[in-house]
Amino acid sequence: MKKYNFYAGPAILPQEVIQEASQGLLNFNNSGLSIIEISHRSKDFEAVLEEAKQHVKDLLQLDDNYEVLFLQGGASLAFCMIPYNLLNEGETAAYLETGVWAKGAIKEAKLFGNVNVVASSADKNFSYIPKNYTVPAESKYFHITTNNTIYGTELFNYPKASVPIVADMSSDIFSRPVDGKQFAIIYAGAQKNMGAAGTTMVAIRKDILGTVKRKIPTMLDYKVHIEKGSMNNTPCTFAIYVSNLTLRWLKKVGLEKIEQLNKAKADALYHEIENNPLFESVIAKEDRSRMNVTFVIKKKELEEEFINYTKGLGIVGIKGHRSTGGFRASLYNALTIDAVNVLVEGMREFAKKHG
Numbered sequence: 001m002k003k004y005n006f007y008a009g010p011a012i013l014p015q016e017v018i019q020e021a022s023q024g025l026l027n028f029n030n031s032g033l034s035i036i037e038i039s040h041r042s043k044d045f046e047a048v049l050e051e052a053k054q055h056v057k058d059l060l061q062l063d064d065n066y067e068v069l070f071l072q073g074g075a076s077l078a079f080c081m082i083p084y085n086l087l088n089e090g091e092t093a094a095y096l097e098t099g100v101w102a103k104g105a106i107k108e109a110k111l112f113g114n115v116n117v118v119a120s121s122a123d124k125n126f127s128y129i130p131k132n133y134t135v136p137a138e139s140k141y142f143h144i145t146t147n148n149t150i151y152g153t154e155l156f157n158y159p160k161a162s163v164p165i166v167a168d169m170s171s172d173i174f175s176r177p178v179d180g181k182q183f184a185i186i187y188a189g190a191q192k193n194m195g196a197a198g199t200t201m202v203a204i205r206k207d208i209l210g211t212v213k214r215k216i217p218t219m220l221d222y223k224v225h226i227e228k229g230s231m232n233n234t235p236c237t238f239a240i241y242v243s244n245l246t247l248r249w250l251k252k253v254g255l256e257k258i259e260q261l262n263k264a265k266a267d268a269l270y271h272e273i274e275n276n277p278l279f280e281s282v283i284a285k286e287d288r289s290r291m292n293v294t295f296v297i298k299k300k301e302l303e304e305e306f307i308n309y310t311k312g313l314g315i316v317g318i319k320g321h322r323s324t325g326g327f328r329a330s331l332y333n334a335l336t337i338d339a340v341n342v343l344v345e346g347m348r349e350f351a352k353k354h355g
Helices: 015-026 043-060 074-086 100-109 222-227 237-253 255-275 300-312 337-353
Strands: 066-071 092-097 114-120 142-145 165-168 185-189 200-205 292-297 327-330
Touching (some): 043 066, 043 200, 074 200, 092 100, 255 292
Parallel strands (some): 092 114, 092 142
Antiparallel strands (some): 185 200
16 A cells, blocks of 8 residues: 655655665665765765755855754754853843744753743644744844744744844755845754754854853864864764755755645645534644644544544554644655645545544
8 A cells, every 4th residue: 555654754755865865775876885884984975975065055045154064963952052052151042932842942042041032832832923022132142943843833934133043944944945044053853854864954154153151062062063074973874865865856856846835735735624624723824834734633532533544545644743632744845745635535535424
């Protein structure tokens, strides 16, 4: 049976990327060696890393004021690395609280300095994106989470601020064209729209570093990673390789086309949610994520039955996060409109059965 992958992450990848990565596991560049056994210092792998960095710069429209890193530890490690590198004790950073991962970033930042949560949507269980807030000019930086994987909200209009903006784009990176130069730092775990789990991309404007007074451990110092070219320790070579293949695919398709496809997928699913008598969205309409569509069933006793029903259609990964329940269909770049149509038709048939 054909499978339709709606998992939130690690997420679906383009089939051509999986096929090429599989070949690289067996015989990389006709070297007779696997990508996972060649030296990270070899010219072959260095070429992969440099190509991946350049793809990121091209896709995010970044200039030479930025460096691109591929590190480990996930976006969760970046939660502490950012204030470690940017925030002196006694200084204040501004944060927008829009979900679980934003809360995690706030928690870590409080270990290093003061945190000003300029706005929060916690009052309505993170079902909307706060608006009409002010970022104080004395803030060292302003941190946002552009897409909220668990609750299903997304920032479509990035906030303006007179201070450097830091963005966690883990779950909507490269889902649409973005001028990355409006941010001082962009970071993202690779496992949503960019590649395999195991590496984290950090695009960082170099002039933002070097202002903290504290001593920073070597492996947590962005300046060290820049100087060492993401190779202060052995990088996650396979995850970077898959990221490079995915970035190639993204450039070939084009982010304008990617955005059109993502919008079409999200529109189709949200239209069904709005018009199906059994299902509903609890997210503010203007803030509904294109990447992670969350919804609930009005007859909660049918929740498990619907999950089992969709499994019979080959659909996997739509069970909601354990903290929220309900359903979550992740529509990452590589998911096809055909997969969304299978889910939509399944929702209609299920509603007929229980109407």
